Amino acid sequence: MRLVFAGTPEVAVPSLRALLASDHEVVAVVTRPDAPAGRGRKLMRSPVGELADEHGIEVLTPAKASDKVFQARLRELEPDVCPVVAYGALLPQSALDIPRLGWVNLHFSVLPAWRGAAPVQAAVYHGDEITGASTFRIVKELDAGPVFGVLTEPIRPDDTAGALLDRLAEAGAGLLVSTVDGLANGGIAAVEQPAEGVSYAPKISVDDAKVDFTLPGLAVDRRIRAVTPEPGAWAEFRGERVKLGPMTRAEGVEAAPGELVVERKRVLVGTATWPLKLGEVQAQGKKRMQATDWARGSRIEAGERLT
CATH class of the missing domain: 3.40.50.170 (Formyl transferase, N-terminal domain)
Incomplete structure (x- = not known):
């Protein structure tokens, strides 16, 4: 044809x-x-x-x-x-x-x-x-x-x-x-869609990709993965936007929503439930890097948060 x-x-x-x-x-x-x-x-x-x-x-x-x-x-x-x-x-x-x-x-x-x-x-x-x-x-x-x-x-x-x-x-x-x-x-025929089970997925804006760490860890994880790579997850740190890559669940630390906990080999962020281990981070004007390198360069102090 x-x-x-x-x-x-x-x-x-x-x-x-x-x-x-x-x-x-x-x-x-x-x-x-x-x-x-x-x-x-x-x-x-x-x-x-x-x-x-x-x-x-x-x-x-x-x-x-x-x-x-x-x-x-x-x-x-x-x-x-x-x-x-x-x-x-x-x-x-x-x-x-x-x-x-x-x-x-x-x-x-x-x-x-x-x-x-x-x-x-x-x-x-x-x-x-x-x-x-x-x-x-x-x-x-x-x-x-x-x-x-x-x-x-x-x-x-x-x-x-x-x-x-x-x-x-x-x-x-x-x-x-x-x-x-x-x-x-001629070997195929179209079948009308059922009236039940209809759901809608509107276009995701940059504003939609902002991470809300007051949500449970599961919801935060899903939101980040859903907007990766486009438009890309982000939050604010010290008043500037930082892009965030996918994270993984972490154990052994308690942290308030958005609170950053910096360890030698990992950087954690709190949610409403369990903390998440940060993967890659990209600050404004910088290249994407591992969270540990970002934290070291930023000299993050105790109690600082992603918002």
């Missing part, structure tokens, strides 16, 4: 690679416009756009999917189906109506759980033991279309959202190709 793939970040690259290696023809890619990045703030192509360029595939970068010029070109390409992975923009009905078999999205949850922009982060934060990925036909309502296929993936105790998403991106690529294969041979 003729495919127009829509996606933007690195997490979408495994799916595009898998489709390029399939029996189908990727005739074009739709991705978000080039954006400034790095210290020089130079305009950079998205990871999906870069891969398309490497394969000599036409790249479409509309500011909005409602753009008439974009939609006219999409009609000219005559796609049978448009696979989508983390494209990052809303698709109006006028665009949804163009491909013969619609737009098929790979979403990183077992729908109808965790519809929205941050399903993996939500699954980690809420302590889910199992998550997965789903392919579904895009409709106007957010992530509510009928489902073609599902896979499941256990969430490990030390999983960050980034590590879990990497696994789902690789496994999900195979699910997306299988779905497109099924559409091509």
Whole structure:
């Protein structure tokens, strides 16, 4: 079949690679416009756009999917189906109506759980033991279309959202190709999502990633892992923001919420329950480093806290 793939970040690259290696023809890619990045703030192509360029595939970068010029070109390409992975923009009905078999999205949850922009982060934060990925036909309502296929993936105790998403991106690529294969041979049918079990995972902001050490240690641990690597956990120390990597449970010390306890080989921080051992820390204007090195350089005094 003729495919127009829509996606933007690195997490979408495994799916595009898998489709390029399939029996189908990727005739074009739709991705978000080039954006400034790095210290020089130079305009950079998205990871999906870069891969398309490497394969000599036409790249479409509309500011909005409602753009008439974009939609006219999409009609000219005559796609049978448009696979989508983390494209990052809303698709109006006028665009949804163009491909013969619609737009098929790979979403990183077992729908109808965790519809929205941050399903993996939500699954980690809420302590889910199992998550997965789903392919579904895009409709106007957010992530509510009928489902073609599902896979499941256990969430490990030390999983960050980034590590879990990497696994789902690789496994999900195979699910997306299988779905497109099924559409091509007529061997797959979409099933409406149940009305029960719907939950939502809105985009996580930088403010959402601030760590609240007055919460129980389990909740603090989950929050940090859920926002690693993006947008990144943080707290304040001496009035300045410090970024925090994943932590582990510690024993043998009592500490008030946020209180820092510096030992020779470890740095602990208190929560509402048990303390946590700090992993990596990054102070403003500094490189990421082990907590012991940060504590040594900061000369932390007894009773000082992360807030």
